[in-house]
Amino acid sequence: HMRRGISTPVLALLLIVVLLIGVAIGYFIPRPGAAQTVTVTGPATTVTVTATAAALPSEILIGSPLGLSGAFASFGARQKAAIEMAQEEINEFLKKAGIPTKFTFLFEDTEQKPDVSLAKVQSLAAKGVKVFVGFSSSGEIRGPSAYLDTNKLIAISGSSTAPRGTIGKRFDEGSYIFRVLPTCEYEGRALAKAFIDMGFKKAAIITTKDAYSEAIEKSFIENFQKLGGEVVAKVSYQYGVKTYAAEMSTLEDALTKYSNKEAALLANMWEDVALFLQEAKARNSPLLNYVWFGTDCFAQSTIIINEAGDIAAKVKLISVLFEAPHTQVYYNFVEKFKKRTGQMPDIYAMAQYDAAWIAALSILAAGSLDTDKIREVIPVVCSHYYGVIGNPALLPTGDAAIMDVAFYSVKIVDGKPTWVSVGIFNSALGTLTWTQAP
Incomplete structure (x- = not known):
């Protein structure tokens, strides 16, 4: 017809x-x-x-909005270092391949605020940026998500893990946003398993009022109850408060009804858990006689070690973090990163590094900066790419499918409080293996 x-x-x-x-x-x-x-x-x-061939320009600009100030600035700094490493390696690779172009990552500070993140994305887009790598938290991707999708701008994040519904549309609904880590529900499962495994059938929870922390809490409670656990207290607070006295009283009243062999605390907080620990110490809180668990919001945080390391070691502060498979790619990256920064990279730095490579390879495969083409190519590149975090094959949502969860605890090592790897939760099998006593 x-x-x-x-x-x-x-x-x-x-x-x-x-x-x-x-x-x-x-x-x-x-x-x-x-x-x-x-x-x-x-x-x-x-x-x-x-x-004219669908020629790539001699310089390709990639926007890199990161949380370089605010609550998680130490994480943002590591992510920036990892993306800078990727930029150098990508450009070296292009030279070897004889491709006459180079990638330049333009860093901007989102201050970890959704509205600032949107403003930075808009100003980068005005400079002709069509592809973004970064966004240190889920709020930073939620802010510009509608703008990104409407304007067909590609975003790849290595550290947003809130449930997809809290940040915007799914890939199969037309989104241009990709995330190379899985969503945080796996953490809730791992934490519930650890509580029960250590004999804690009762849990008291304090949660930061934000979509991400609330999603972890929801996942933890569902999984904990399935395993026969009971939540005996649940309080939430606004990030940035100067005292937790009221929340602490509620948690103390609930927990002290049980022995520290049968009950534990889930500190579903950010790096302000350091302040919470200091206040608990100052008021000689009975909470310090119980084991505390934490989330990926502060596992391996240097701030906690520096500001409240001794108290954290007293309560163990057993915290979770997505775990990359320990392959040669992983070890090479870790060694190079430590030489460069003097720090151990966290999973988010590793994932942002992989996100940068995935962006570059997808642009090269598409042969142009046509974002509709790049969007189609990214899932294919992801399914065939093996990086520092392993293989980030994507679900139809546009997020990575599955990943194991590691447990870290604060211990005194050579007289100093230190984050120590103590266990691993296999997300596929639902099994938990302690590598040492937490």
């Missing part, structure tokens, strides 16, 4: 011209960047075509 308005003879002639042009271009594939003019003489007409 043909559209009205164009006659068959005209269509036939158009097809012949198109075919002739196609043949000429086929014989004469241009080098990237160079416009080539081809003259095709047909039976009745001469057509001159200027053909």
